[in-house]
Amino acid sequence: MHNYPEPSILVAIDCIIFGFDGKDIKLLLIKRNFEPEKGKWSLMGGFLDKEEGLSEGASRILYNLTGLKDIYVEQLETFGCVVRDPVQRTVSVVFFALIQIEDHDTEAVKSHNASWISLECRPRLIFDHEEMVRLAIEHLKYKAALHPIGFELLPERFTIPQLQKLYEAIYNIPIDRRNFSRKLLSTGLLIDTGQKNNNGATKKATLYRLDSIRYKEKFHSFWNFMPDSMKQA
Amino acid sequence: MHNYPEPSILVAIDCIIFGFDGKDIKLLLIKRNFEPEKGKWSLMGGFLDKEEGLSEGASRILYNLTGLKDIYVEQLETFGCVVRDPVQRTVSVVFFALIQIEDHDTEAVKSHNASWISLECRPRLIFDHEEMVRLAIEHLKYKAALHPIGFELLPERFTIPQLQKLYEAIYNIPIDRRNFSRKLLSTGLLIDTGQKNNNGATKKATLYRLDSIRYKEKFHSFWNFMPDSMKQA
DNA sequence: CCAAAAGTGTTAGACATACACCCATGT
DNA sequence: ACATGGGTGTATGTCTAACACTTTTGG
Incomplete structure (x- = not known):
C-alpha cells in the first residue's frame, strides 16, 4: 500500500x-x-x-x-x-x-x-x-x-485612466473616475513620474509608476476596488 | 517535441x-x-x-x-x-x-x-x-x-461565542463580542434553533444553525470578519 | 448575592458614493 | 471657442469600532 x-x-x-x-x-x-x-x-x-x-x-x-x-x-x-x-x-x-x-x-x-x-x-x-x-x-x-495585480498588465509607466479602463474591462462595469482616482492615490503605491502621456487626444494624463517596495509590502493587504454593488456577485 | x-x-x-x-x-x-x-x-x-x-x-x-x-x-x-x-x-x-x-x-x-x-x-x-x-x-x-468557511469547523448547532473563539484562534487576536455578534447576525445566515447550550458554566448561549441555502448563495460574497487593524498584515 | 459570560444599545468617526465644478489640450 | 477627457472638492449616508449597560445562570 x-x-x-x-x-x-x-x-x-x-x-x-x-x-x-x-x-x-x-x-x-x-x-x-x-x-x-x-x-x-x-x-x-x-x-x-x-x-x-x-x-x-x-x-x-x-x-x-x-x-x-x-x-x-x-x-x-x-x-x-x-x-x-x-x-x-x-x-x-x-x-x-x-x-x-x-x-x-x-x-x-x-x-x-x-x-x-x-x-x-x-x-x-x-x-x-x-x-x-x-x-x-x-x-x-x-x-x-483585493490585490493590486492589475498593474502587472500595464506598462511600467501608466496613467490612472488607463488603470481604470483595465478595471472596467475586468469587471465589465463603469467605475466613477473621481472615486477610483482618490482610492488609488490614497494607497500611496503610485509615484508621480512628473511626466505626462502624449497619446491622449485631449488633456495629457499624469504618468505614474509603481512603488515596488511598498507594493511588495502591501501585497497581502486587502484592497477593494470593486464597488460595493458588485460584492453580491 | x-x-x-x-x-x-x-x-x-x-x-x-x-x-x-x-x-x-x-x-x-x-x-x-x-x-x-x-x-x-x-x-x-x-x-x-x-x-x-x-x-x-x-x-x-x-x-x-x-x-x-x-x-x-x-x-x-x-x-x-x-x-x-x-x-x-x-x-x-x-x-x-x-x-x-x-x-x-x-x-x-x-x-x-x-x-x-x-x-x-x-x-x-x-x-x-x-x-x-x-x-x-x-x-x-x-x-x-472573506468567506464563511469557519462554520465547517463547528458542529451543526453552535453558538456565536463558539464561532468567535474559532475566529480568535485563527487570527490569534481578541475580537469584540458585540461587534462580532452584530456583524454575524446581520448576514442573515444564522437561524436561531430556539435551543440553548448547556455546557457553559454561566449564562446559556443561543444555539444557531447555518442557513445552508443562503450560505451557498452568499458563499462568494466578500465577508470581512477581520478587524481593519489586521488588514495591514 | 456575586462572578462570569451572554446579549443589547449608543455614539463618534471613518469611508464610500454620488454628485458638481474647474483645468488643459487638440481641432 | 468648444468638445473631450483629466483632475479636485464636497456633502450625504452607511458601516465600523469602541464604548456602557443589562440579563442570565451556577456556585
Whole structure:
C-alpha cells in the first residue's frame, strides 16, 4: 500500500496568459499545428521535464512563447480528470500569467502560431482548456478586487485612466473616475513620474509608476476596488 | 517535441486536515509506521490511482482516515520540486480540508497512527510537508476573512461565542463580542434553533444553525470578519 | 448575592458614493 | 471657442469600532 508504484500518469503544464491592450482583456492562445487536435485552439502548454520543478516548467513555457522573464505567474489549479486527455492519462498544472502586451516577442508568438484573442470572441478550446480559462477569469476578478495585480498588465509607466479602463474591462462595469482616482492615490503605491502621456487626444494624463517596495509590502493587504454593488456577485 | 513522453513522475495527494476543539485549531497528522521516513510525522497522503480524478483521490484518502464523506475540501496547490521526495520524483497535489473534530472515526484515525496536534506544538514534518502546512494556515486566514468557511469547523448547532473563539484562534487576536455578534447576525445566515447550550458554566448561549441555502448563495460574497487593524498584515 | 459570560444599545468617526465644478489640450 | 477627457472638492449616508449597560445562570 505504501510502496512506490510505477509512474503511469503524465504531468503537464498549461499556461493562461492575460494581456490588456488598453481596451480589452486578451488571452494568448495557440492554433495547434501539431497533434493531437491539430488545427484547433488551445492554451500553451507542455510536459513537465524530469529535471525541472513546476514553476520552472511554467517559466520555460512562458519564455518560449513570449520571450519574457520575470513576469507575474501564479499557480492556479491542477486538473486531473481521468478522461481529460484522450490519448494518455495526464494531470495538468495550470498557471496564470499576466503580461504587458507590448513587451512580448512577436516573432516567438508567430512561430508558435499564437495570437491575442479577446475574451468575448475566443474560439472553443480543446480538452478542458475552456474550464481552465473560466476559472482563470474568475480568479482574475477575485484577485484584482483585493490585490493590486492589475498593474502587472500595464506598462511600467501608466496613467490612472488607463488603470481604470483595465478595471472596467475586468469587471465589465463603469467605475466613477473621481472615486477610483482618490482610492488609488490614497494607497500611496503610485509615484508621480512628473511626466505626462502624449497619446491622449485631449488633456495629457499624469504618468505614474509603481512603488515596488511598498507594493511588495502591501501585497497581502486587502484592497477593494470593486464597488460595493458588485460584492453580491 | 509535442510527442507524449513515457511517464516518469509519480502523482501523489497530500491532505491538510484542520479541526477545532473549542479552543485551538488542530491538524490531523500521522506518525508514519511505514517507509520512507518511518517513525516521523507527516501529512496523510497517498498516490493517485490510475482510475480516479484528483478530488476523488482526496476524498478517498480523507474517508480512509476519518470515516467522513461530504466534508469541506479544496485543492490548495501542487508541489513539484525535483528533490522533494528523495526516493522517486513525485508531484504532490495538496488538498485542504475542514472537519468537525467530534465527528471523525476515532478507530480509523488510531489505525493510521494519526493524532490531532495543535498548530503551535506540531512536530517537524517530513519532506516539504512543513511548507504545505504553512501555506494552508495562510490560506485559512485569508479565506476565513472573506468567506464563511469557519462554520465547517463547528458542529451543526453552535453558538456565536463558539464561532468567535474559532475566529480568535485563527487570527490569534481578541475580537469584540458585540461587534462580532452584530456583524454575524446581520448576514442573515444564522437561524436561531430556539435551543440553548448547556455546557457553559454561566449564562446559556443561543444555539444557531447555518442557513445552508443562503450560505451557498452568499458563499462568494466578500465577508470581512477581520478587524481593519489586521488588514495591514 | 456575586462572578462570569451572554446579549443589547449608543455614539463618534471613518469611508464610500454620488454628485458638481474647474483645468488643459487638440481641432 | 468648444468638445473631450483629466483632475479636485464636497456633502450625504452607511458601516465600523469602541464604548456602557443589562440579563442570565451556577456556585
